Amino acid sequence: MWKEHYRIGSELIDSQHQELFDRVGSFIRAVQEDGAWEERLEQVQATLEFMKEYVVIHFRDEEALQKEIGYPGLEKHAAVHDAFRAEIRAFAQRVEQEGFDEEKVQEFAARVMTWLIMHVGKEDQRIGAFIRSQGGQQ
Amino acid sequence: MKVEYINPFYKATIDVFRIMLNLDVKRGALRAVEELEPVSEANVVIGVTGDLRGSLLYSFPKEMALEMVTIMAGMAMNKLDAFVSSALGEVANIISGNAVTHLASSGLTCQISPPQVFVGRKGSLSMSTEKAVVVPLITDIGTLEVTVSLHRSMG
Numbered sequence A: 001m002w003k004e005h006y007r008i009g010s011e012l013i014d015s016q017h018q019e020l021f022d023r024v025g026s027f028i029r030a031v032q033e034d035g036a037w038e039e040r041l042e043q044v045q046a047t048l049e050f051m052k053e054y055v056v057i058h059f060r061d062e063e064a065l066q067k068e069i070g071y072p073g074l075e076k077h078a079a080v081h082d083a084f085r086a087e088i089r090a091f092a093q094r095v096e097q098e099g100f101d102e103e104k105v106q107e108f109a110a111r112v113m114t115w116l117i118m119h120v121g122k123e124d125q126r127i128g129a130f131i132r133s134q135g136g137q138q
Numbered sequence B: 001m002k003v004e005y006i007n008p009f010y011k012a013t014i015d016v017f018r019i020m021l022n023l024d025v026k027r028g029a030l031r032a033v034e035e036l037e038p039v040s041e042a043n044v045v046i047g048v049t050g051d052l053r054g055s056l057l058y059s060f061p062k063e064m065a066l067e068m069v070t071i072m073a074g075m076a077m078n079k080l081d082a083f084v085s086s087a088l089g090e091v092a093n094i095i096s097g098n099a100v101t102h103l104a105s106s107g108l109t110c111q112i113s114p115p116q117v118f119v120g121r122k123g124s125l126s127m128s129t130e131k132a133v134v135v136p137l138i139t140d141i142g143t144l145e146v147t148v149s150l151h152r153s154m155g
Helices: A011-032 A037-068 A074-098 A102-133 B007-021 B062-073 B082-105
Strands: B031-033 B042-050 B052-060 B110-112 B116-119 B132-139 B142-152
Touching: A011 A037, A011 A102, A011 B062, A011 B082, A037 A074, A037 A102, A074 A102, A102 B007, A102 B062, A102 B082, B007 B062, B007 B082, B007 B132, B007 B142, B042 B082, B052 B062, B052 B082, B062 B082, B062 B142, B082 B110, B082 B116
Parallel strands: none
Antiparallel strands: B031 B132, B042 B052, B042 B110, B042 B116, B052 B142, B132 B142
């Protein structure tokens, strides 16, 4: 899922983005593979648990970078992060209470996939453009 | 219906397809229709309210829908299941959201409703008698047809 052109020019953030795409990729495989749902569930649960924690770390680091470089869109970008973090938390809470329904998890995986592609492919690229306009690599 | 309501959807699709799918989009010939009618297997309906009111229908041929999600997921998709349907709903939602942003910059403030996805050609969805315009959006993996039925709100 990861594409080289997603790089924004920060080693830390680029490697975190790669990790996120890798994890979302394995999440999708676990969700979409053939075989009994019960057998795939363990992987689904483990990835969801990882994602819940990893987005917190990644968003924090990315916002710290934006602050450090004086990125003008920080506030708006942080609000987008907050909304997505809340969405993941709400989903995790829902499946803990109601159980891991296959269709619900499929819908959620699609949401996470499209969100990640658009966010990194569009919004984060503005940070990359800003870094380049300031004269280069972090 | 005014043609200037169409362009934002074309522009938004070009942008979103380039970012999400790395695909170029060309516009086919527009045609006027009387009803909101699904032309292909995978369909997404989104309602619009605000300065403009009406509906949008995104109609994807099955093979195109599967290929789109295959490109995004990096994994072969072979059926229009909940994962593929939701991904299409999200793509249509993102295109509509971007189009609404374009409309806002020409002074038309609109809101969109959450996407409703359905599979199959179910006949007409239209409740109004207002005319609609079909915009064929041609790509290397197939043609998406967006039916735009938008009209200026009264009052």
